[in-house]
Every structure is written in structure tokens, then in C-alpha cells.
Amino acid sequence: MEVHVQPKTRTKMFCGCAVAPLNAPPNTYVCEICLGLPGTLPVANKAAVEACLKTALALNCEIPRHTKFDRKNYMYPDLPKGYQISQYDLPMSVSGHVEVATRKVRIRRVHLEEDTGKLVHAGDKLHKAWESYVDLNRAGVPLMEIVSEPDLRSADEARDYATELRTLLRAIGASEAEMEKGQMRVEPNISIRRAASDELGVKTELKNINSFRALHRAILFEVERQTQVLESGGRVVQETRGWSEAEQRTFSQRSKEFAEDYRYFPEPDLPPLEVERTWIDELRRNLPELPSVRRARLLDHLPAAQVAVIGADRELADLYENAVARGAPALPTANWIVNEVAPTGKLSPPENLAELMKLLHDGAITRDSAREVYVESVETGRTPAEIVAEHGYAQVSDESELRVLAEAVIDANPKAAADYRNGKKQAMQALMADLRKRAPHANPKVANELLLKLLA
Amino acid sequence: MPLSRDEVRHVAMLARLGLEPGDEDFYAEQLSGILEHIDRLQQVDTEEIPPTAQVVEIASRLREDEPRPGLTQEEALANAPAKVDGFFRVPAIQEEA
Amino acid sequence: MIDDLTELTIKDAARLLRLGSISSAELVTAHVERIERLDPHVKAYLRFTPELWESQADEADRKIGQGEAPPLAGIPMAVKDVLCVRGVETTAGSQILRGFKPPYTATAVARLFEAGAVMLGVTNCDEFAMGSSTENSGYFPTRNPWDLDRVPGGSSGGSAAAVAAGEAMIALGSDTGGSIRQPAALCGVVGMKPTYGRVSRYGLIAFASSLDQIGPFARTVDDAAITLSLMAGFDPLDATSSDRPGLEVLNSSGGTVKGMRLGVPREYYDVKGIEPGVKAALDAALFILRNAGAEIVDVSLPHTDYGLAAYYIIAPAECSSNLARFDGVRYGLAEVDAPNITDEYMQTRRKGFGTEVRRRVMLGTYALSSGYYDAYYLKAQKVRTLIKRDFDEAFKKCDAIVSATSPTVAFPIGSKTQDPLSMYLCDVLTLGGNLAGLPGISVPCGTSDGLPVGLQVLGPQWGESVVLRVARSYEEASEIRAEVASVV
Ligand SMILES: [Mg+2]
């Protein structure tokens, strides 16, 4: 799989242009350098190199002493200089690996290059009056290309690998890796092999994949397509195929009537990059804990389902661990994060979550109230205790008050009460539901005990 | 080694240089002549010799990630032979035949 | 009081300007008048920049009046058509860039503007600096001021001719295989190519990026040295530029070759095709240098025979890539009504590039293409290593290398245009300095049949001060000064 990731930088790879926001007007984030005007020269962005080194370290890659940039020559209107500055035989890093579920995926290389511009096609098919429009805002935006060895065996594994990369890149702060924003582009190479054979068939490369879901579907489709081609006695053609989201199928993109020859050669405008060992050591020292390590630690005291959610996102995992460190109970806090935080993205400071979890755990408030308190706390920044005190969310556990309530519930639900007395234990659920409706702040445990007592 | 007309056509396509009548023969002859001189390189024993891409040792210098003002859209398009609505305009790109 | 303002050196002009004896405006006017008289014959300039020279001369006079004149205040300068100047049409001598006005100024030029220089105009050159005679210009050939039927050399022929004819006090050129030194020799002026990385290439329209360097033309070594020192140094916009020392400008009392060892490479001394008159001028120069106290030693550059071949792989390979950006999309000539993009590219480039440029783009593309990369490009890079090592060895035995700059004097226009290899051989003594990244200078060393001959001095990398010292001592000892050509 080839994955292109846009490192988190303020400026482009080889010039000082700010990285354009999505949907900026065309050709407004450009300068003479990224427009490829004559006489201009590239100077490599330190932050992009750093992001690439961090990624390499996180992927357990070797970082060679000598690395350099090369020119990949081909003329295309989205490529202003007529060549892309990339890395050929001495990439920034090589020979890494990453654990994805039970499989170890080997990383062949991670290198740096620059993005191309964008083309918009328009025209009139009938009159063959086609033309294209070129926007160079994206030209020169840095990209890390992560190339894995052919170790992935299924659409599931490919999706898990891509997800793991995203988690990792976010955890180390190398990239936002938002597929929808084009910050991460995955290009799976797919070939099938006969059962009991080690030999891989002819591969096709898939492009235009814009989500993890599309990745999964595109691979499933392509595997099926290749299988049918072979089973009907045909031959798989080596080619680039695009994924059509609208049609949910792949289609042939580039007929290779004229084989390009990229004529790579060392970029004479950039001196070879000798990455100082002290820099790498420093990056290694400051590298945040990797998601795989953290997941292993979380698994010591949490079930796998919760770890799958919390361990996939650095912010969630940080929130969990910091709240627990402040005395929040582990499993309820994990459940809270899985059910209340992950779906909404509303992150509270860990001390507030810890306080809330204690209030809930001690029975001071109900779960329903806790939800309201949490949202309000995130929105206003006030502590849960303050909010509970002000709104009177405090849970009522006083038996004399609750006894009146319980009696009212039994009076209002004679049938359910009778059913319960006649041995239908599940009738209790209806009674409790009514009780909670009438008094959201009632301590459900105490109320339940009272109901049982009154109906006995 | 002299260049064939096929090779001339292939190289011209790679270089995106149009060929006009007479060009193929012209290049085949001229390039062959120059290459005949260049072929003396093969006499040099370079078995143990590393290549030199850049002859002066200059420490790699990286740029700080600080934005620098670029060009306005108008300046960016000022020299363009054809432009439309802020874009450079080019003839059709034949993706699929 | 002053006979001809177009014959001054920078130092003399600066003194007169400071004294108030002349104004920058007068100095510029004198040059413009000379241009009007001579340039229709010489054709050194492609275009003039009156808005610039007026405002820059005014600015210079204002600063001089306030006593804060920068070192080149009011000095008239010509700029080769490969150096971008904001708002000034810059075409690299090519039709493909006709009308192109860069929105930025080359660092080297910007630094000289800052130092007070006044730009008179843009000088002619071989298209994309590919050539040794300025006959490959996409506009018209420039003529040698000493003999209008002969070439001025190239590719910076316009700049050399402008300085030789007194149409500029200093001029800028670029040197990829000899393109400053060879025309300087053929026009009888001083031309210097610094160490690779000494001057920022930002804004220099690239021919071969690993070989190109910008340098000055002047009529004295001191003027060249001052100009070079003002444009040299690290530039954050060129990652291959450097701040290394070695450019100390000589003060008037310094500079002797006494005790220096000057190496004469036998492969250069006896180079094939060297004219007897050139050799005689070189012998005379060596005699003068020995008399001035230098020790002349024999050195050898054993891979000289392969230099041209390596150069004519490396330079075309890089140029084939550097010239890919001329696609008619963002600037320059374009066949915008072509039916598809590939045809647009092919027609635009066939039409916009001249014969020599197309020849080299083809050659370079071929040398890099799959199946030939190892045999040509990689092989040439390895031979480049050997050539560099030859110089390293030679500099163990000497402080600087001296030779003729060009094996011949200026040749008649049209005499070499049909045979590219004969034209390429013009650079056989200079391109080694580019392959090895060395600083080199050409200074006038007499004449052969009435045509100027140049003495080349090459130094080790970053050894500009050594090169300048030898050149200046020779200039002093020989009493040969670049003269302003009288033309017709
Ligand atoms: Mg790539």
C-alpha cells in the first residue's frame, strides 16, 4: 500500500507559501517558486523533514545518514516545474514495521516529496471542445509517502492498517491525517494469488479513495473483479484504476499506450541532506508514547472493546488516563468516554471528568443528570460540583421522601404492581421507568429497594 | 552508437518536443555525432569511483517553517498565455481515449 | 576635464562622484550616448531600461549628496538576459520567454542594486546560455567590438561586448562551461566565475544547475573583485549558496605573486587546436609572471580529454529537466489552441526553442532515459569525480593554475554554426573549472593578429582571493589593461 500523508506544517515543502485552506480561491496560495517560474529554487522545509523523521521513528524505520532529493521528470499541467522533487534511491527512512492487530506490516520506506496542483476539467463532449483549468494552490504542499511491503492479506487488514497509520500520525503530531481533507491518500496495490501458491498475480493500483470505508469497498470490489477475470480465463492487466464512489466500482484510469520514463536524477538545487544524529536522538526522546504501547497498557485493566475506542485516539486516551490518575474509577470512566465522549467529541478537562465520575459513582447524581452536567461543564468550563450545586441535580436518596414517591408509582400502575406480586419479576422495569420519569433525580438504587419492600 | 529514427521519436516524445519534417534525420545525425565523441567515456575505468552530483560540499540548510508573502492571483496569472476565472487554462488533457 | 566617462574604473568614478566633479546622471548619460552610437553595430543589448537607470541614477546622486553613497553608487551596469529583474522583460535569449516579466529580482542583481549600481539594460546571450558565440540568441547575434565580423564569444557575449565597447562599466554574466571567461577573453575584458555556491543562483534562469554560477565582467581585476564581493554570500533562497570566506578584496598595496607556485597543466598548454598566437601570448604571460616572482611548475590534469564528453552529458541532462517548465501554461509562448495538452507542449516547445536548445534537450533526455542512464549520466558523474580529483592533486603542487582561456581568438560569425562539436571545443579549457566547481578568471593578455587573448587563472574551491591576487599582479606587471574597443 502507498499512503501519501500531508505533514502538519504552516508552509509548503520548498517555498514559504502558507498551506492553502480547503476551497481557497484558485492560485491565491502561490509564489514564484511553487509556480515554477524561471530562476527560482527550492529550499526544504525543516518542519516537514522533522515530521517525516518522527513518522519514520514511530514506524521503527532506519534513518540513513545520507539522504537526498531527486527529480522525477514528467510534464503535466498540474506539475509546474515539469518534474516533481521527490526521493528516489536514498529516501529519508527505510525498513520499518508496524503492528496491526496480529499482523506485523513491514514498511519499505517513508520519503518526502511535493504535491501537485489541481486540475478542473470542463468542456463540451459533443463539439470536442475540451479544456482544463489549473489551480496551483496545492502545488508544493509537502507529502510523506509511506510504502509498505506486500504484507496485507485482506480488505479488513488494509483498512486496519490505514486506520492504525492515522492513529499513529495523530498521536505523534506528524499529521492531522484527515482523509476527507486530502491530508491522507491511500493507494492500495492489489493482486490475488491462487490458494496454496506463494506467487502473487499481476497487480492493479487503486486511486481516488476518499475514506476508510471507500478503501474497504474498493478492495473488495477489485478482488472480486480480478477473480472473475481470472476465472473467465482472462488476464489481469497491470494498470491504475480509479474508484468511483458514485458507482461503487473501479474503472481503468490510464491506458499505458506511452510508457512514461521518469528519468530520476539527483536534484542539483538541494545539497544532500545529512540528518544529524543528535536531532534524531532528540526526536526519539520526545516522541510521545506510541498507540500500540499505550493500548497494551490499557489492556491491563480494560476490556478490549473499550481499548479499541480509547486507544485509537490520543485525546481520548489522555483524558482517560489523566482522569483515572485523579481518582476516577477505571471501568465507569472508560465506559463514559466510549459512550458519551467519543461520539460527541466533547472533551472535558480530566479533573472535571474525574470529579463527575466520583459524583456518579458515589450516587450523588443520576446518570441522566450526569450527562447534562457533563455537557454544561464542557461548554461553560465550570466544574461539575458547581453545576450540581446550582441546578439541584443532586441525587435524592432520602428514604422518607422516596417512600412517598414509590407509593405514588404503585398506585398509578396497579396492573404492573399486580403482575409483579404474581411472580412476573420483569414488571418491575415498568415501575422503575415511571418512577424515573416522575423524579429524574431520585437515587435509582434506593428507590428500587423501596419498591421491592412495598410490593413484598 | 548511432541513434535510430525510432529512438529519436521516443526521446522527442519524452522531451515533449514536436518533430517537423527533416527533424528525425537531423537529430539522428547530430546526436550520433556528439555521442561518438562522448563514447570515449567508456574508456575510463570508473569501477571504484563514486559519482559526483554536486561538486562543492555545502551543508544541507533547511528553511524554518515561517510563511513568506506570495503573489496575488493577479500577479500569479500576469504572464499566463491563457487564463479563466483565476485559473490557468490549458487544452484538453486526454485521460481516456 | 574628463575625456571620456565611459573609460573610468569603478574606483576613479567613485572618487569623481564623491568630489562632485561628475554626477551619476552624467555618467549614465555618457554611457547611453555611447550605446546610441555603437550598439547599432555591436548589438550587445537586447533591451534597455530607462525607467530603472533614471530612478537609480537619481537615487545615487541623492545619496552621494548626503554623503552616504554605497560602494557602487551611480555605476552603470549591464545585466545578462538570464537574470530576472522585477518588471523587466527577461527571456534567456529565447523566443519561448518573449514578453515574460518576472515578479522578482535575482539575488545577485538585487544586491548590486542595493550597492547603488545603475542598470542600463539587458544584454544578449546564447539561448538559455547554451553556446560559445552568442549566435544562438533567439533574437540576433552580437558582434565583437574589436572586429564586427567576428563573434564576441558566449554565452555571455552581450555582457562582454558591452564592457569592451564602453557601453557599460560592469556587466553580469553566467558561466556554466566558460560562458563568462571565454567571451571575456575574446572581447579583451576581465571576466570572473566564482566558486560554485559563492553567488546565489536565485533568479538565474537555470541552464545546468550544478554548474551555473553568476559572475562579473569589468575592465580591471579590481572592478571585477569589488562587484563579485558585493553580490557574493549566503542567500536563504538558494540552498547551494554559502558564506565561506576567501573573498577578501585586495587593497591597493596587496597582491603579489612573489613566492607563489603557478601550475601550468600540460594538457591545457598543448590542448588540441590551440592557435600559435594564443600560445605565444600565454608564453609571454608566463614570462611576466615568472619575472614578477612566481614559480611556474608543471602539473597534469590527466582526465582533461574526457572533460568535454562528461560535460556534454551532465549539462544537457540537467538542462533537459530545467527546461521542462517551459510548457506554455504559466508564461511564455504557447500554442493554446492545440487540440490537446500533449500537442500544445510539443508545438510550443518546437516553435519556442532554437536548434541548439532542442539539440541539448534531446541529448540530455536521451542520457537520462531508461537503459542509458548508467552508460551516460552515471558514467559522466563518475568521470566528474576523476576530474575533480585531478584538480585536487594539482593544487597540492601549486597555488593556482594558469592557462589560456580559449584555444582560439574570436572567430568569424557563422564559421562554427554547422558543426556543434567544433563549437563545444571552445570551452575545452574552461569547463573543467565548472565540473570541479572552481573559481576562475580571464584577464586580457595581449593580442594575436590584433584580437584579444585571455589568460585564465583557476584556484581551488573558495580560493577567489588567490585567483584575484594572481590576476591582479599579472595585470600590474604586464601593464596590459583592458582597453575600450574603438569599434569601426
Ligand atoms: Mg509519490
Ligand SMILES: [Zn+2]
Ligand atoms: Zn510558493
